[in-house]
Amino acid sequence: MVRCIRVPKKDGEAVRSVLREKGLLDLDSRIRSDSNCLLIPILSASYGDYPVVDAELRVQEHRETDYRELLDIPDDLKKELPNSHDVIGDVLLLKLTDDLLPYKHEIGEALMRTTPNIRTVMLDSGVKGDFRIRELEQIAGTGSSETVHREFGVRMLTDPAKVYFNPRLATERARVASLVRDGETIIDMFAGVAPFGTVICKCARPKIVYSIDLNPEAEHFAKRNAELNHIDNLVPMTGDAREVVKDLPDADRIIMNLPQMAEQFLPDALAKAKPGATIHLHKIMERTELGSFRDGLGPKMAELGLGMHIDRVSEMKTYSPTMSVYVFDIVRD
Ligand SMILES: C[S@@+](CC[C@H](N)C(=O)[O-])C[C@H]1O[C@@H](n2cnc3c(N)ncnc32)[C@H](O)[C@@H]1O
Known part of the structure; x- marks a missing residue:
């Protein structure tokens, strides 16, 4: 009582x-x-x-929401505990400093207890190689890193250990989908498991989306995603985008999400773009270099005989204390 x-x-x-x-x-x-x-x-x-x-009253269950409160680790290490992490489907990806590695399992268990709908916690040592694949180690929970991620009602099967996937691009994918006009021909040059293509095909009415990636695993997942979402106008393809685009029809819209080096492929994209087509080019750079990059791009492409202008630039996220990831909406003249 x-x-x-x-x-x-x-x-x-x-x-x-x-x-x-x-x-x-x-x-x-x-x-x-x-x-x-x-x-x-x-x-x-x-x-x-x-x-x-x-x-007689029922007992009130308490669920701790801050994983740091559950950890018994030295005080001087507490300040190194991460404030954020990524969640892809039911897989939580966590980066830790070397000092925290001896406590990785305790940290994983604490996150399992405090984060809703999580099946496993993976230690993420960063992306590697041309395929931008993550080196992952399971530190809590069960099962593999393959999972189904949900975004704006769209289901995407992916495995961050086999193919790159970025859950933080959800807003950008929705923005691009909202720009797509009926009947567009779209090329995604660096598509991964085809999250852009899948969201676009579900939320807009393009004629066709070609979804290219160098990583053969990406084509496998992209095909599964087209099936999962009942899409019949997404065409996953494996190969070097520079070569693959040559055989594709001219496009109304091209997505270039390879932020370390996408501009190296810009001449190939412009050559494939219809007049008035839009190219969404992602680029990581020092914030101080934004002005010179923006002003220099048009003249550089003009030297190659490729007319273009930048319609819009937006900062998508910070990448480091001095760098950010930008998206440039470039129009083919
Ligand atoms: C940043 S990821 C893109 C992920 C995807 N757009 C998303 O939203 O999750 C870049 C992708 O480009 C692929 N890639 C790298 N070089 C390539 C090339 N030359 N041609 C085609 N794809 C390439 C990588 O395998 C990787 O999957």
């Missing part, structure tokens, strides 16, 4: 919040309704003029 006060329902929320503020609310028991009153559990002998009664 728990000590409660009997409070008319109309005063219930106000009384509960004052009790909580004063530290008099019993947080281990759940408030219960009793005809037109609430039974509110208290830690004091009484409160105000409300009648005191003993009642």
Whole structure:
């Protein structure tokens, strides 16, 4: 039995919040309704003029939401604990400093307990090679890193250990999809598991989306994603985008999400773009270099006989203290 006060329902929320503020609310028991009153559990002998009664109340489960509160690690290491991580489907990807590696399993378990809908936690040592694949080690939970990620109602099968996938591009994918006009021919030159193509085909009405990647695993996942989402106008292809685009029809829109070096492929994209077509070029750079890159791109392409202008530039995310990832919407003249 728990000590409660009997409070008319109309005063219930106000009384509960004052009790909580004063530290008099019993947080281990759940408030219960009793005809037109609430039974509110208290830690004091009484409160105000409300009648005191003993009642059976259900136990209130507490779920810790900050994984750091569950960890027993030296104080000087606590400041190194990451404030953020990525979640792809039910897989949580976490980067740790070398100092924290001896505690990786405890950290993984704490994240399993505090993060809803997570099946496994993987230590992420960063992306490597041309395929931008992640080196992953399971530190908590079960199963592999293959998972289904949901974005704006679209399901995407992926495995960050086999093919690059960036859950942080959801807003950019939705933005591009919102620009697509009916009947467009679209080429995604560095497509991964085809998240751009899948979102575009589900949310807009393109004629066709060619989804190219150098990594053969990407084509396998992209095909599965087309099936999963009942899409029949997505064409996954394996190969070097520079070569593959040569055999494709001219495009109304080209997506270039290879931020380390996409501009090296820009002449190939411009050669394939219809007049008035838009190219979405992603680029990582020092923030101080934005102006010179933006002003220099047009003249550089003009030297190759390729007319273009930049319609819009936006900073998608910070990459390091001095660098950011930008997207340039480039129009073919
Ligand atoms: C940043 S990822 C793109 C991921 C995808 N757009 C997304 O939103 O998740 C870049 C991709 O480009 C692929 N890639 C690298 N060089 C390539 C090339 N020359 N031709 C085609 N794809 C390439 C990599 O395998 C990788 O999957």
